[in-house]
């Protein structure tokens with residue numbers, strides 16, 4: 001490995017990239033457009049139909065009054081659920097995405113607060129929801145804002161109404177928070193794979209690779225330069241995605257060292273695959289087609305766009321053999337759930353994969369023609 | 372060591388197969404240090420295959436090649452810093468300027484101080500130093516390729532068809548450049564299918580056809596031993612002349628529409644032909660007598676022409 005040679009390559013790559021304005025624009029803009037389109041699409045649907053199921057376990061005048069307030073607010077089409085039902089089962093059976101539960105004792109707390117001015121009196125409303133639903137986070141946000149209004153009208157500092165979220169599944173996250181890490185994993189994958197395949201097949205067709213083989217640059221130097229270059233692009237692209245999604249959707253994600261770790265592993269894995277592809281597919285066009293054939297199914301099957309929980313069981317099994325799945329899940333573990341142990345597990349798996357592919361990539365890189 | 376002092380390149384029984392195709396067929400030759408060696412042959416003869424085996428781009432099927440005493444398949448790492456290569460149809464990074472490209476390649480050769488501006492001057496690209504590669508004309512691209520082949524101040528320079536696709540003036544410039552390299556004491560190995568190029572530049576020419584070297588020596592010696600005759604070219608006014616010459620027992624051939632080419636042994640024959648034509652009342656627009664060139668040597672050795680435009684047959 002020769003750092004001087006790697007830097008020389010990097011300078012050429014970055015200059016070429018910077019001087020090709022259209023590529024630069026599309027590489028960075030494409031994932032952002034994806035985020036904006038999907039984000040906007042799901043928000044819009046949320047606004048169109050906003051049914052809110054309410055299960056009033058208290059069944060008193062006060063609780064009825066609260067339901068009335070929600071109805072009058074105009075944002076909700078309130079549907080009442082029989083208090084005798086098991087709400088979780090009911091939610092699942094009827095494919096509901098959110099049920100608001102008013103607990104028993106609501107009136108008692110309400111009267112203590114309003115009549116006796118007991119500021120310790122409060123009530124916790126439960127949101128029973130399906131986290132894989134793309135609309136649910138929006139509904140919960142609106143509900144929160146309504147309750148914030150009610151709290152404000154009641155005197156006394158500590159808020160009267162609290163909300164507790166109970167997922168009908170184990171995890172909880174907003175759709176957009178779930179979506180953005182998936183798009184990061186996907187776009188780093190496509191950037192790395194296509195960048196590597198395009199660059200290498202083009203340079204091979206132009207004879208530059210043949211020329212390079214008569215200079216002291218080694219295949220390892222060359223691949224590391226490719227990786228470093230793709231890593232820089234990936235970081236720029238990821239930062240742009242995060243900034244835009246934060247500005248537009250107020251995403252709420254943990255940004256820590258895991259993000260860098262997963263970007264690095266994502267880049268290593270897919271530059272390595274790109275190197276292997278370049279070896280076996282000679283023409284630039286067919287190499288790009290082969291890269292498409294790898295990335296396209298991977299995007300859909302590994303849960304980049306949609307929660308894996310929504311997919312049938314056998315497809316979840318398929319996902320587990322795809323490298324992108326581990327980047328997706330690893331990024332979500334760290335960015336959404338801040339779960340370091342899970343991130344570590346996923347990074348170990350994709351790390352081993354990346355190392356193997358990287359070594360195979362070096363072996364596969366053959367600068368001789370017509371063996 | 373004594374061997375190394377004499378030869379820059381040694382090739383022994385070199386063979387390369389692509390599947391069933393025998394592209395290079397058991398060739399052997401040596402290139403002396405400091406000489407210009409030209410591998411002359413038509414398209415598909417095996418020139419690129421040969422040169423790319425020697426300059427470490429490809430590996431041979433069998434046989435041995437060494438540069439400066441080092442085996443090309445075993446000591447690539449030591450060889451590479453000491454050679455410069457212009458591959459056939461070389462091209463470079465589209466959006467990188469002339470200057471940056473030279474700088475880039477010189478950085479690949481660690482620890483060498485390259486005189487980038489000197490190189491730019493040498494290949495006459497000073498006005499275009501800030502131009503991106505994709506905006507250069509073919510001739511300028513080729514000159515940049517030569518500059519790049521020189522970034523590490525190599526002892527042996529390999530140039531695969533350095534002047535193909537260039538106009539005559541640009542070709543002359545490249546020739547001048549290559550003679551300059553020779554003057555600096557570098558060994559130059561070039562391939563070409565232009566016989567003028569080989570004749571003008573080379574100390575030694577090896578003629579290659581279908582993977583075999585069919586003749587080798589200095590251009591003069593090759594001509595002397597293979598084409599010991601004169602070439603008379605006539606441009607007659609009418610069609611009669613060719614018949615007249617044929618009747619005299621010569622074998623005139625048509626060359627470029629109206630010209631007639633005749634091979635003769637002595638100057639006396641030229642005089643005889645001219646007299647006979649004159650007596651028959653035919654007249655000539657022009658005439659030319661010259662010694663044969665490598666083109667004719669090639670034709671004689673292979674029965675085929677090097678170029679289709681000079682003999683109406685496509686060389687294979």
Ligand SMILES: Nc1ncnc2c1ncn2[C@@H]1O[C@H](COP(=O)(O)OP(=O)(O)OP(=O)(O)O)[C@@H](O)[C@H]1O
Pocket residue numbers: 369370371389392394412413414415416417418419420421459564
């Ligand atoms: N990588 C390869 N795979 C298969 N066949 C090849 C390969 N490279 C060259 N050949 C074949 O080997 C023969 C010699 O090719 P080569 O390129 O060495 O010829 P050349 O003399 O350089 O021709 P040109 O003047 O067109 O450059 C040709 O028939 C060619 O088709």
Ligand SMILES: [Mg+2]
Pocket residue numbers: 418419420459531
């Ligand atoms: Mg060739």
